[in-house]
Amino acid sequence: MTNLPPERILDARGLEPPEPLERTLEALDTLQPAERLRVLLPREPFPLYAILDRWGYRRQTEALPDGSFAVLIWRD
Amino acid sequence: MALPGLLFEQAPPISVPLRFFLVAPWFGVAAALMLALAGPDSLASRWDPSAVAATHLLTLGVLAMCMIGALMQMLPVVAGAALTRPNRLAWLIQPPLMLGVLLLAWGFTAGRTEILLAALAPLALALFAFVGVALSAMASAAAKNATITAMRLALAALALTVSLGLLAAWTYAGRTGLPLPTLADIHLGWGLLGWIGILVVGVAYQVVPMFQMTPPYPLALTRSLGWLMAGGPAAFSLGRSFELEWLTRGTTMILFAGFALFAATTLRLQRQRRRPLPDITLRFWRVAMVSLLASGAVWLLGLIAPPIAASPRQPLVLGILWLMGFAWSAVNGMLYKIVPFLVWLHLQSQRPPRGTTPNMKQVIAETATRRQALTHETALILLLAACFLRQFFYPALLVGALSFAQVGANLLSAWRCYRLHVRRLSQGVPASSP
Numbered sequence: 001m002t003n004l005p006p007e008r009i010l011d012a013r014g015l016e017p018p019e020p021l022e023r024t025l026e027a028l029d030t031l032q033p034a035e036r037l038r039v040l041l042p043r044e045p046f047p048l049y050a051i052l053d054r055w056g057y058r059r060q061t062e063a064l065p066d067g068s069f070a071v072l073i074w075r076d
Numbered sequence: 077m078a079l080p081g082l083l084f085e086q087a088p089p090i091s092v093p094l095r096f097f098l099v100a101p102w103f104g105v106a107a108a109l110m111l112a113l114a115g116p117d118s119l120a121s122r123w124d125p126s127a128v129a130a131t132h133l134l135t136l137g138v139l140a141m142c143m144i145g146a147l148m149q150m151l152p153v154v155a156g157a158a159l160t161r162p163n164r165l166a167w168l169i170q171p172p173l174m175l176g177v178l179l180l181a182w183g184f185t186a187g188r189t190e191i192l193l194a195a196l197a198p199l200a201l202a203l204f205a206f207v208g209v210a211l212s213a214m215a216s217a218a219a220k221n222a223t224i225t226a227m228r229l230a231l232a233a234l235a236l237t238v239s240l241g242l243l244a245a246w247t248y249a250g251r252t253g254l255p256l257p258t259l260a261d262i263h264l265g266w267g268l269l270g271w272i273g274i275l276v277v278g279v280a281y282q283v284v285p286m287f288q289m290t291p292p293y294p295l296a297l298t299r300s301l302g303w304l305m306a307g308g309p310a311a312f313s314l315g316r317s318f319e320l321e322w323l324t325r326g327t328t329m330i331l332f333a334g335f336a337l338f339a340a341t342t343l344r345l346q347r348q349r350r351r352p353l354p355d356i357t358l359r360f361w362r363v364a365m366v367s368l369l370a371s372g373a374v375w376l377l378g379l380i381a382p383p384i385a386a387s388p389r390q391p392l393v394l395g396i397l398w399l400m401g402f403a404w405s406a407v408n409g410m411l412y413k414i415v416p417f418l419v420w421l422h423l424q425s426q427r428p429p430r431g432t433t434p435n436m437k438q439v440i441a442e443t444a445t446r447r448q449a450l451t452h453e454t455a456l457i458l459l460l461a462a463c464f465l466r467q468f469f470y471p472a473l474l475v476g477a478l479s480f481a482q483v484g485a486n487l488l489s490a491w492r493c494y495r496l497h498v499r500r501l502s503q504g505v506p507a508s509s510p
Contacts (some may be wrong), residue, residue, distance in 0.1 A: 016289055016351060018417060018436055025424060043286070046153045051425050 005074070011040045013068055021048055028057070028073065036074040044069050088148055088162035090422040090494065095170060096145025097411060097487055103137025103177065104480030108473040110185060116469040119462055122391040129184035134399055135267060136199070137177040142407045143275060144169060144206055146414060147227070150279070151210060155224050157217035159209060169206050172198035189249035196242055203238045207231050222298040226278020229306055233270025237263060262313045269331055270309040272403045277301060277338055279410070287413050288358050290345035297341055304334040325379065332372040339368040356445045360409025363453060367401025392463045401456055408452060408483060412445050415487055419494045426501050433497050439490050448482040455479045
């Protein structure tokens, strides 16, 4: 068993734009250094990527079978 | 660690799309003013030089201006297709586009072909540069979907529209011996049905489900409409060029049926939205879809009743329904989502302390957008009435100009809101929102 860092999940599917982005940024504000955030989104969030890159976060996106996307966000 | 600066350029600076949006409504005011100066006879026929000039102020000055601004924003955001040096690109496109449209309108109304011809170089530069850059950016696009396909088709249709327009202008100036009415029809077929029609439909696939919280468009519809819209304007052009009446009529009927199906589907999806709250963009989109259906009905009436098709009023009614009712309503409504979103997004990217910047709904006052929606709807009804009754001519133009001026003022208030908060953030002054 590997010790994965704790992960917080935010399901922002079904919210009106820009609420998914708003909630994600709010969650980042309270993210602990060792914590990772997994956001579930209805579509690929290109504007979020731009902000994450600017703020120095790492990210990994996974396209889910139902057409939505999961973005894992963390800091090194 | 990523390269923040480089990647953030995926989204262009806010000034890039906004400079297009901020000037566009004023070309609408100019169109109304120009028609008013020309007098009520300018709405007697679609061939009236003032009507042609006003149409180009609307299609190029208002609609293309907004659509180019929106695409420069949407290509990186929706398609993941980054534009290189967006700021320089905006400089390359916008000033020649503005100059070209004004020269074109002046050339038509004054009946001076040398001015008309002088408009062609800046217009060709602006529009071909835009199409070239956008298509090459999309070639490397990360995402693939019906919207991307529609954007590609729309851009190709724009390139054709511009080429045909250049040829039509040369012909108008007596420099070619080509038949002008045929050329003009093919030009407007590609412009109205191709560029404008396909783009609004393609953008709707993304923005209606996204912003109006509706179920997605059925895949069968988006697929079949894609084929129809690619082939439709082409078949129409062939029919018109070789005077194959059956092909021209058949294609237009199928195209209008396709657009009507799209409009009916959009209205049905909007009734199924998950959060049935009043929304200003939704209101504009409903006007757009009803106008689209009405234009199909007017076209169909012309096919059934030849006197209607022969009337010079039919193309005017169709033009008003298509440009002001369908295209401009959709764009006008979208501006009230795009601009507040951009202001919000660009303020967020500066990482302001919570609660110090406005949320999306506070960027432009809701009362102002509601007031403008009412003015727009009134203008549309008055413009349609003015096609039949001369006494509605000046009231229609007055209300139309007022509506465009209100959009201009509303967008300017969004820009002011952005500037104010950027200043406060840079000074470290905690501001209460908005």
